[in-house]
Amino acid sequence: EVQLVESGGGLVQPGGSLRLSCAASGFTFSNYWMHWVRQVPGQGLVWVSRIYRDGSATDYADSVKGRFTISRDNAKNTLYLQMNSLRVEDTAVYYCVRDANGEWGDSWGQGTLVTVSS
């Protein structure tokens, strides 16, 4: 069974940092692009970042470019999102999402809540 389990969310002050993790199981992690998507509670879905199978290519939404870094450890079957210089508007539930060669989003994690507040 495919499973994606996010962790690392919590309360952080503006300007602070947080690292999210997404542990993958039940499939060959290194065969898939992976993404982070976020959702402000009560609002819609917003794509954040993407990483290629071997980590050699990454992309970011303009709103997080230069502050967030996506990475992966295929030996540990884990996806990461390093979030620096956090802003109040980064408050959201963050989901990791699997991408099967354009057939995007067949598996999602349960999400982890990040709250940026003083």
Add this chain to the structure above:
Amino acid sequence: DVVMTQSPLSLPVSLGQPASISCRSSRSLATRAGNTYLHWFQQRPGQSPRRLIYKVSNRDSGVPDRFSGSGSGTDFTLTISRVEAEDVGVYYCMQGTHWPPYTFGQGTKLEIK
């Protein structure tokens, strides 16, 4: 960026009745190779999103056949032939043709009338 526009944003439907959600993109989602990366997701209250339809009209495993997707180019539709109580939630279309960024529609909230 490709803008995805859904309508309606709120959809009250009686049980057993059909429902239809429109999704329009600001540019064609068809690739030169003949693929169209338009997907539909359902998010039930308190749950993570779940994909229902991929590449316009392909139903995911385990998705009831009352759900269907259609369309081409810039105009797409998600149809539920007979709404059931478990269909309550928010539905999103999403494009994966022109990236980055990948973009979602605003969401359509389906409720039982």
